[in-house]
Amino acid sequence: MCTINAFSMVTNFIKFLEQNFHLPSEKFDKLEKYITCKSFSKGDYLVRQGDVITDTFFIEKGLVRMYSVDPSGKEHILQFACENRIVLDRSSVYFNKPSQFFVDAIEDTVTVSFNQSLLDVLHEIQPETVKNNELLLQNHIRHLQFRINMLLSASAEERYLDFIKQFPDLTLRVPQWMIASYLGITPESLSRVRKTLADKNFKPSHKL
Amino acid sequence: MCTINAFSMVTNFIKFLEQNFHLPSEKFDKLEKYITCKSFSKGDYLVRQGDVITDTFFIEKGLVRMYSVDPSGKEHILQFACENRIVLDRSSVYFNKPSQFFVDAIEDTVTVSFNQSLLDVLHEIQPETVKNNELLLQNHIRHLQFRINMLLSASAEERYLDFIKQFPDLTLRVPQWMIASYLGITPESLSRVRKTLADKNFKPSHKL
DNA sequence: CGCGTGATTGAAACCCTTCAAGTTTAGTGG
DNA sequence: CCACTAAACTTGAAGGGTTTCAATCACGCG
Numbered sequence: 001m002c003t004i005n006a007f008s009m010v011t012n013f014i015k016f017l018e019q020n021f022h023l024p025s026e027k028f029d030k031l032e033k034y035i036t037c038k039s040f041s042k043g044d045y046l047v048r049q050g051d052v053i054t055d056t057f058f059i060e061k062g063l064v065r066m067y068s069v070d071p072s073g074k075e076h077i078l079q080f081a082c083e084n085r086i087v088l089d090r091s092s093v094y095f096n097k098p099s100q101f102f103v104d105a106i107e108d109t110v111t112v113s114f115n116q117s118l119l120d121v122l123h124e125i126q127p128e129t130v131k132n133n134e135l136l137l138q139n140h141i142r143h144l145q146f147r148i149n150m151l152l153s154a155s156a157e158e159r160y161l162d163f164i165k166q167f168p169d170l171t172l173r174v175p176q177w178m179i180a181s182y183l184g185i186t187p188e189s190l191s192r193v194r195k196t197l198a199d200k201n202f203k204p205s206h207k208l
Numbered sequence: 209m210c211t212i213n214a215f216s217m218v219t220n221f222i223k224f225l226e227q228n229f230h231l232p233s234e235k236f237d238k239l240e241k242y243i244t245c246k247s248f249s250k251g252d253y254l255v256r257q258g259d260v261i262t263d264t265f266f267i268e269k270g271l272v273r274m275y276s277v278d279p280s281g282k283e284h285i286l287q288f289a290c291e292n293r294i295v296l297d298r299s300s301v302y303f304n305k306p307s308q309f310f311v312d313a314i315e316d317t318v319t320v321s322f323n324q325s326l327l328d329v330l331h332e333i334q335p336e337t338v339k340n341n342e343l344l345l346q347n348h349i350r351h352l353q354f355r356i357n358m359l360l361s362a363s364a365e366e367r368y369l370d371f372i373k374q375f376p377d378l379t380l381r382v383p384q385w386m387i388a389s390y391l392g393i394t395p396e397s398l399s400r401v402r403k404t405l406a407d408k409n410f411k412p413s414h415k416l
Numbered sequence: 417c418g419c420g421t422g423a424t425t426g427a428a429a430c431c432c433t434t435c436a437a438g439t440t441t442a443g444t445g446g
Numbered sequence: 447c448c449a450c451t452a453a454a455c456t457t458g459a460a461g462g463g464t465t466t467c468a469a470t471c472a473c474g475c476g
Contacts, residue, residue: 068357068361070361074361076357076360076361077360078353078356078357078360090346090347090349090350090353091350093346094343094346094347094350095347095350100350100353100354101353123338130331130338133342134341134342134345135302137342137345137346137349138298138301138302138345139298139302139303140349141298141345141348141349141352142298142299142302142303142308144349144352144353144356145286145298145308145309145352146308147356148286148352148355148356148359149276149284149286151356151359151360151392152284152285152286152359152389152392153276153278153282153284153392155431155432156431156432175453175454175455176454176455177453177454177455181360184359184360184361185432185433186432186433186434187454187455187456188432188433188434188435188455188456188457189431189432189433190455191455191456191457192432192456192457194456195456195457363463364463364464383421383422383423384422384423385421385422385423393464393465394464394465394466395422395423395424396423396424396425396464396465396466396467397463397464397465398423399423399424399425400424400425400464402423402424403424403425
């Protein structure tokens with residue numbers, strides 16, 4: 001990991017602030033001293049389970065995953081985060097406890113990292129952002145509920161179809177075994193699911 | 209469902225405001241006109257999938273569940289909420305869309321319901337509550353992540369053991385088939401899980 | 417009492433996993 | 447640019463955990 005600082009280069013982060021917080025550009029410079037750009041190579045850790053990392057990471061460029069490792073050594077992916085998404089370990093950031101999860105880079109990644117003080121300043125210079133922030137959180141909760149519902153009710157095939165519909169871009173950028181891990185199935189199973197799907201789509205032979 | 213109004217009776221809600229928002233008692237009366245007490249009998253719906261219900265429900269007394277119904281008619285429970293917990297459909301409340309889920313009463317239930325304007329007023333009369341509210345949301349996200357992790361990594365038995373550890377009270381109040389639905393298994397499977405657990409605990413016969 | 421709901425149990429079926437082998441792909445160094 | 451290696455993906459056979467379907471039992475309530 002390597003730390004750089006060039007606010008003008010983080011165009012995605014600026015767009016994020018404009019779009020989600022309606023922050024006018026003249027207020028950007030007040031925030032500059034609260035953010036840090038970090039650069040990670042593929043495979044680098046942003047957060048290790050057990051650490052206390054109070055940074056929040058905005059993904060300016062690249063792709064990371066958040067995952068746990070169970071007692072038998074198997075990894076389980078809780079979240080992918082690519083450009084314009086935010087990733088953090090909430091146990092650390094909000095409750096000062098050891099991180100529950102690992103976060104590492106799937107691709108070379110540039111992040112804009114900051115801690116709670118950025119949000120405090122943001123709320124100070126523009127009080128409306130409180131509501132915007134709450135909306136982002138509520139939406140995230142909605143997304144997690146939807147995922148739980150899928151895990152409770154859908155088969156491997158249905159979950160995979162939902163994944164490629166929700167994240168067509170990730171389907172191409174993420175190795176298949178990680179998608180399997182996200183879906184809660186083995187890589188072998190996902191391979192078979194894909195095969196049966198391919199058969200359905202390309203071999204309704206009696207119709208051709 | 210039946211609507212009543214007696215602020216002084218909702219002692220749990222008052223405690224909730226004191227503990228989570230540090231709201232001094234002299235400020236309570238400013239909120240009174242923004243809340244409504246509602247009473248539901250066992251089986252009544254608080255929210256129906258497809259409705260737009262912009263109320264947030266604080267459970268003053270009783271027990272409710274939030275669930276979906278899949279195409280084959282099976283129910284999948286996303287959340288239980290008993291005393292001092294909050295339940296709402298976020299699609300409705302925050303995005304003005306039809307509710308994604310059903311909510312109904314497992315026991316006779318009294319709720320304190322309110323809409324977004326209560327939070328607005330609360331933030332106005334006591335700005336610090338913004339942070340308290342965010343903390344509640346972040347903690348909720350943490351809880352959902354933990355549940356996803358369980359669904360990805362743990363067997364039926366492990367999930368059940370975690371459930372009775374996390375919610376010993378609910379284990380007694382909620383019928384077994386609903387716990388199974390929450391865990392993502394069939395009632396039959398849960399019955400068998402419980403049997404093998406009972407055998408382990410009470411029949412290490414060579415030891416007795 | 418009898419009915420309905422919830423819990424249990426058994427047998428067969430199914431989906432997914434495991435393990436093992438083989439194939440393809442991607443990255444690295446000569 | 448090819449050769450080599452490791453990682454990713456595929457495929458097969460066997461096994462395991464969970465579901466399904468059906469029957470039985472237990473209980474509470476009108």
